[in-house]
Amino acid sequence: xxxxxxxxxxxxxxxxxxxxxxxxxxxxxxxxxxxxxxxxxxxxxxxxxxxxxxxxxxxxxxxxxxxxxxxxxxxxxxxxxxxxxxxxxxxxxxxxxxxxxxxxxxxxxxxxxxxxxxxxxxxxxxxxxxxxxxxxxxxxxxxxxxxxxxxxxxxxxxxxxxxxxxxxxxxxxxxxxxxxxxxxxxxxxxxxxxxxxxxxxxxxxxxxxxxxxxxxxxxxxxxxxxxxxxxxxxxxxxxxxxxxxxxxxxxxxxxxxxxxxxxxxxxxxxxxxxxxxxxxxxxxxxxxxxxxxxxxxxxxxxxxxxxxxxxxxxxxxxxxxxxxxxxxxxxxxxxxxxxxxxxxxxxxxxxxxxxxxxxxxxxxxxxxxxxxxxxxxxxxxxxxxxxxxxxxxxxxxxxxxxxxxxxxxxxxxxxxxxxxxxxxxxxxxxxxxxxxxxxxxxxxxxxxxxxxxxxxxxxxxxxx
Numbered sequence: 503x504x505x506x507x508x509x510x511x512x513x514x515x516x517x518x519x520x521x522x523x524x525x526x527x528x529x530x531x532x533x534x535x536x537x538x539x540x541x542x543x544x545x546x547x548x549x550x551x552x553x554x555x556x557x558x559x560x561x562x563x564x565x566x567x568x569x570x571x572x573x574x575x576x577x578x579x580x581x582x583x584x585x586x587x588x589x590x591x592x593x594x595x596x597x598x599x600x601x602x603x604x605x606x607x608x609x610x611x612x613x614x615x616x617x618x619x620x621x622x623x624x625x626x627x628x629x630x631x632x633x634x635x636x637x638x639x640x641x642x643x644x645x646x647x648x649x650x651x652x653x654x655x656x657x658x659x660x661x662x663x664x665x666x667x668x669x670x671x672x673x674x675x676x677x678x679x680x681x682x683x684x685x686x687x688x689x690x691x692x693x694x695x696x697x698x699x700x701x702x703x704x705x706x707x708x709x710x711x712x713x714x715x716x717x718x719x720x721x722x723x724x725x726x727x728x729x730x731x732x733x734x735x736x737x738x739x740x741x742x743x744x745x746x747x748x749x750x751x752x753x754x755x756x757x758x759x760x761x762x763x764x765x766x767x768x769x770x771x772x773x774x775x776x777x778x779x780x781x782x783x784x785x786x787x788x789x790x791x792x793x794x795x796x797x798x799x800x801x802x803x804x805x806x807x808x809x810x811x812x813x814x815x816x817x818x819x820x821x822x823x824x825x826x827x828x829x830x831x832x833x834x835x836x837x838x839x840x841x842x843x844x845x846x847x848x849x850x851x852x853x854x855x856x857x858x859x860x861x862x863x864x865x866x867x868x869x870x871x872x873x874x875x876x877x878x879x880x881x882x883x884x885x886x887x888x889x890x891x892x893x894x895x896x897x898x899x900x901x902x903x904x905x906x907x908x909x910x911x912x913x914x915x916x917x918x919x920x921x922x923x924x925x926x927x928x929x930x931x932x933x934x935x936x937x938x939x940x941x942x943x944x945x946x947x948x949x950x951x952x953x954x955x956x957x958x959x960x961x962x963x964x965x966x
Contacts, residue, residue, distance in 0.1 A: 504766060507534065510539040515846060516849060520575045530584060531583055531584060532867075536585065537585040537701070539589060540589060543566055543588070544590075545562075546563060546565075552843045554591050555595065572650055586652045587653060587654045587655065590655050593628060602615075615634055630671040630674075653691065660706040664713075672704070676717055679700070680700060680718040696764065710724035711755075720765055720768070723769075727819075728772060728774075732784055749771070751768070772822040772824065773814055782803060782830060786803055788800050804861065806958050807830065809915060811862070826849045826853070831853060833847045878910050879910060892923055898921055899916070900925065909964070910963070911961075911962070918957050921955050925951060934963065934964055
């Protein structure tokens, strides 16, 4: 689990179709990610849709292709060393979902599938108190594992079917799915010496710490790091300190014992995903015409993304990139309304070739490579230097990741001026700067040195 580097994508926007996405898998492998989280591919009512109001669960929507096209996509991803995680929507469905539509038309009060259960945030709620509903979604999971050979699930809107760790809703489904993989599927990619490698990611933004601790989920979405990064951009009081703690996954367990098994656990770390405007929008918007739906983040501010990318890919937890983030995609997304989900925003691959895109892609590739080659970034402890006078008041965030064998020291500068700050070293070593090979030095335990950190950028020193 700790080795995962995720890339979230919308098939319609990433490649236009399943074949288009297959054609770009080599690009993702070259970027260095090793898992892709695919937004829903199940049937929906509309031609342009994010996929979160399903009308069917066992097939692939014709927007993308056929069932065998998705099978080819998963097979090609595996050949490129990429795990495939399917985004699934079980807490609610479209009003056109057959069990909702039929019983509504017949005006039957007693629906064996739909009805209030926990929260009721979106769509028509499914009722996990019904045995039919529980069996149905368990069957959906086993179908996608067996028919499409996916590697795991990202469960959308878990609050809609979260009724506690001992409930019949979400916790019951992920436990039964785990047990099914453990006892029934004999594929080597699922079975390690110490655990089952099935990936089960919860979108439970209301209680992400609890969902990791009390269920068979081994990862969770959480908006705290995203929120802290956004607050940093806008200079909120205490924002850098909060961001530093969030990069260390404060409050999240690393393992949980479930029925005698030690399961690895980690929060996702992201500053972009499909739910929000591109992070570039936080630095300023360009409005091209009267319609605010077509506003964009100003790419002239691309350089201000750099310290946040460094933070993301050196943080504790599992980093996730949203499609095109690596070359500075800059779409604006409104907080509500149909224009949020019913507007196609195809990736502008030409951004890859301009100056902002080239610089950001190079930085992303370097950081992903460092994460894969520096075990302390995946498995090491995290220590945040929270001294206000020395660092935080000057717009500097400083932390290290450490194992017994190596230490990485990461310094981030969110200001428009180069900064020099002192640090008393806790470990003797030869520290080599990893991003540009500059400012290398030897430090001894207890020695204080001054570190130079360029504006809107960072430094990454490593001693092994």
